[in-house]
Amino acid sequence: xxxxxxxxxxxxxxxxxxxxxxxxxxxxxxxxxxxxxxxxxxxxxxxxxxxxxxxxxxxxxxxxxxxxxxxxxxxxxxxxxxxxxxxxxxxxxxxxxxxxxxxxxxxxxxxxxxxxxxxxxxxxxxxxxxxxxxxxxxxxxxxxxxxxxx
Amino acid sequence: xxxxxxxxxxxxxxxxxxxxxxxxxxxxxxxxxxxxxxxxxxxxxxxxxxxxxxxxxxxxxxxxxxxxxxxxxxxxxxxxxxxxxxxxxxxxxxxxxxxxxxxxxxxxxxxxxxxxxxxxxxxxxxx
Numbered sequence: 001x002x003x004x005x006x007x008x009x010x011x012x013x014x015x016x017x018x019x020x021x022x023x024x025x026x027x028x029x030x031x032x033x034x035x036x037x038x039x040x041x042x043x044x045x046x047x048x049x050x051x052x053x054x055x056x057x058x059x060x061x062x063x064x065x066x067x068x069x070x071x072x073x074x075x076x077x078x079x080x081x082x083x084x085x086x087x088x089x090x091x092x093x094x095x096x097x098x099x100x101x102x103x104x105x106x107x108x109x110x111x112x113x114x115x116x117x118x119x120x121x122x123x124x125x126x127x128x129x130x131x132x133x134x135x136x137x138x139x140x141x142x143x144x145x146x147x148x149x150x
Numbered sequence: 151x152x153x154x155x156x157x158x159x160x161x162x163x164x165x166x167x168x169x170x171x172x173x174x175x176x177x178x179x180x181x182x183x184x185x186x187x188x189x190x191x192x193x194x195x196x197x198x199x200x201x202x203x204x205x206x207x208x209x210x211x212x213x214x215x216x217x218x219x220x221x222x223x224x225x226x227x228x229x230x231x232x233x234x235x236x237x238x239x240x241x242x243x244x245x246x247x248x249x250x251x252x253x254x255x256x257x258x259x260x261x262x263x264x265x266x267x268x269x270x271x272x273x274x275x276x277x
Contacts, residue, residue: 011179013220014160022215030158032151033191052245053265077244078191079237086197095194095204105211115154118244120265122153130154134161145158146210147167149151149175150191 018144025143028109030133031091032117033083033150034074036060043074043116057124059115059133064108066093077118078150090150109140117149152180166214168193168206172223183223184210188230189238195228196236202228 018025034043040060048055055076062071068087073080083090093112099105113133119125137145151167152175159165159181169175170193172185186193186206195202206228213224250257259266 013179013181014156015181015220016159016162016164018164018215022211027211030154049245052249075191076242077240079240080191082192082197082236088200088203089192089194089197092194092203092207095200095207098204099207099211104208117151118246120260120263126153126157130157134158134163137158137161137163142163144164144166144214145155146207146214147151147155147158147165148193149167149169150193
């Protein structure tokens with residue numbers, strides 16, 4: 001029986017070359033920390049508590065001005081206290097804004113994104129959530145995406 | 151994260167994924183990986199350590215620009231100092247940990263990341 005590691009290794013790797021210098025690119029961040037604004041609906045931790053092979057497959061938008069005090073972190077495999085004290089531990093929104101101010105990055109996108117990492121059944125995430133995020137990325141004319149796991 | 155990254159890259163965006171488990175991320179066919187030896191939950195660095203967070207982000211973006219071969223891994227030059235004694239564990243054990251304690255025969259499926267069918271996997275009521 002083959003498992004997914006050997007199946008994945010033989011797959012073709014998708015490739016989009018960076019089309020312009022980073023100093024002219026719009027960059028978005030995507031975090032698997034299950035971070036949500038406190039004014040937004042929290043991620044549903046009970047889904048994973050009931051079926052530990054699966055987790056809430058939805059996502060949340062974090063605006064580029066979001067700061068730690070405004071965000072709740074719902075990932076069940078980490079201690080959320082660090083990210084709730086300083087969001088930049090897991091989603092470097094503030095640091096990206098600084099690189100924009102320094103001119104090293106063209107623009108920090110208006111929106112960044114978070115979903116609930118750790119699922120061994122990613123079908124719903126890949127079929128619904130990721131296409132929705134891709135639509136937002138297109139609307140905001142993003143060029144490059146930095147994915148930050150926890 | 152690698153599976154999500156592949157979809158975004160295929161949709162026409164240049165992507166890079168940080169990873170604390172680069173072999174695992176690479177095994178699903180991630181286009182670009184910036185490997186980092188930081189603890190889970192502290193990918194960019196400690197709270198308040200803006201210098202470290204900024205340098206990790208800079209290193210990641212540099213790797214995004216420099217990688218020209220699909221599937222490449224760049225090792226970011228950061229070391230976690232063992233003196234940083236922190237409470238890394240989540241407040242409650244992750245559900246999969248509790249589940250495998252009660253269902254140890256599913257451990258091989260966990261290692262192979264091939265979950266059992268939904269009806270098999272749901273916790274059964276205690277007798």
